[in-house]
Amino acid sequence: MKAVVIYCHPDPESFTAAVKQTVCAKLQSAGAETRVLDLYDLDFQPVLTQGAWRAYEDESRNCEGVEAHVETVRWADTMIFVYPTWWYGMPAMLKGWLDRVLVPGVAFHMPQGEDIRPALHNITRLGVFTTGGASRWLTAFIGAPGRRTLMRGVRLLCAPKVRLSFAMHYDMDDSTPATRERHLRKVARAMDRLVRPQSGERA
Amino acid sequence: MRRVLVLHAHPVPTSFNAALFHATCEGLRAGGWEVDGCDLYAECFNPVMSEVERVGYHTTPDNIAPVAGYVDRVREATALVLVFPVWNFGYPAMLKGFFDRVFLPGVSFELVDGTLQANLTHVHRLAAVTTYGATRVRAFAAGDPPRKVVTRALKACLHPGASCTYHALYDMNTASDGRRTGYLARVRTAMEQF
Numbered sequence: 001m002k003a004v005v006i007y008c009h010p011d012p013e014s015f016t017a018a019v020k021q022t023v024c025a026k027l028q029s030a031g032a033e034t035r036v037l038d039l040y041d042l043d044f045q046p047v048l049t050q051g052a053w054r055a056y057e058d059e060s061r062n063c064e065g066v067e068a069h070v071e072t073v074r075w076a077d078t079m080i081f082v083y084p085t086w087w088y089g090m091p092a093m094l095k096g097w098l099d100r101v102l103v104p105g106v107a108f109h110m111p112q113g114e115d116i117r118p119a120l121h122n123i124t125r126l127g128v129f130t131t132g133g134a135s136r137w138l139t140a141f142i143g144a145p146g147r148r149t150l151m152r153g154v155r156l157l158c159a160p161k162v163r164l165s166f167a168m169h170y171d172m173d174d175s176t177p178a179t180r181e182r183h184l185r186k187v188a189r190a191m192d193r194l195v196r197p198q199s200g201e202r203a
Numbered sequence: 204m205r206r207v208l209v210l211h212a213h214p215v216p217t218s219f220n221a222a223l224f225h226a227t228c229e230g231l232r233a234g235g236w237e238v239d240g241c242d243l244y245a246e247c248f249n250p251v252m253s254e255v256e257r258v259g260y261h262t263t264p265d266n267i268a269p270v271a272g273y274v275d276r277v278r279e280a281t282a283l284v285l286v287f288p289v290w291n292f293g294y295p296a297m298l299k300g301f302f303d304r305v306f307l308p309g310v311s312f313e314l315v316d317g318t319l320q321a322n323l324t325h326v327h328r329l330a331a332v333t334t335y336g337a338t339r340v341r342a343f344a345a346g347d348p349p350r351k352v353v354t355r356a357l358k359a360c361l362h363p364g365a366s367c368t369y370h371a372l373y374d375m376n377t378a379s380d381g382r383r384t385g386y387l388a389r390v391r392t393a394m395e396q397f
Binding site: 011046048050053092096110113145149153 | 216252254256291293297299300302336338341352356374
């Protein structure tokens with residue numbers, strides 16, 4: 001298994017950092033080769049520039065400046081996002097990563113005059129682990145846009161039978177050490193299911 | 204006073220989305236609005252919330268210091284219009300970062316006894332003008348996250364009776380000139396009547 005963990009939080013002491021550690025520990029014990037993209041630590045530049053936009057459809061140039069990220073996405077078979085939910089979505093930093101790295105030729109193909117075709121067939125496991133201030137009910141009422149952007153939007157680009165995993169700690173502002181501890185155990189269990197061998201894969 | 208803040212995020216000044224931004228501002232002016240056009244790329248807005256901002260997020264009123272100018276513009280508005288392309292079923296990072304950094308506790312919402320309260324009650328109207336690469340069917344299959352963020356989450360921060368309209372042109376990659384021109388004209392008319 002080759003896993004890429006896309007991690008995004010500005011504060012190294014945040015609870016999200018603990019979630020990342022839980023995810024990485026599970027990957028390690030499953031024997032996965034793991035690469036972590038810590039977007040804040042890398043000082044990732046999330047703004048799609050005018051130059052990048054003009055080169056967007058040109059597959060020979062649209063990875064300029066993010067070659068290492070693209071190489072990692074192509075190398076991986078497991079993609080895991082760890083981030084806080086702000087305004088029902090990903091932080092701008094992570095949203096910009098999607099915009100700049102999941103470009104035509106990498107994540108999908110854009111044939112002239114036709115609908116797009118998925119291209120992340122190498123991704124057979126997709127995990128999303130997040131936290132949010134809103135309650136579960138409010139998030140559901142709003143329609144969980146952040147979750148949908150990844151669990152449906154990105155999922156549609158992955159292998160048809162991609163295995164999915166999602167866990168969110170809601171009501172973060174009312175969280176206690178007990179709820180956070182419980183959530184880390186939930187993440188650990190979700191990871192156990194996610195990393196289980198898939199058909200055709202050596203155990 | 205009728206003052207509208209128009210937020211726009213597209214990197215290319217000659218793009219169709221920029222044309223929508225200009226048509227929106229012109230339409231609103233023709234309709235008698237005082238228009239504050241905020242082109243986030245042109246203003247070199249930084250969408251990344253820093254560690255210091257995150258740690259001080261709940262400390263009102265000091266939390267607004269890094270973005271005080273933008274907070275003032277939000278507070279002066281009685282209407283809000285967003286003009287943006289949908290990328291990967293979401294806002295461009297540039298626009299997402301505006302909400303992350305500017306829509307702070309004490310600005311767009313307050314936490315009162317643990318419950319969220321709308322704070323932009325001076326804003327009575329909301330509209331979005333968007334373009335999608337995806338087809339309508341594909342956007343629907345994905346749950347159309349940007350539509351939900353605007354019409355539900357963002358609207359919830361405004362006056363309880365605030366109106367909300369969401370304009371969308373889907374399947375931009377195959378859109379003919381006729382479809383685009385038609386959309387541009389519809390947006391301009393809608394804004395005149397806003």
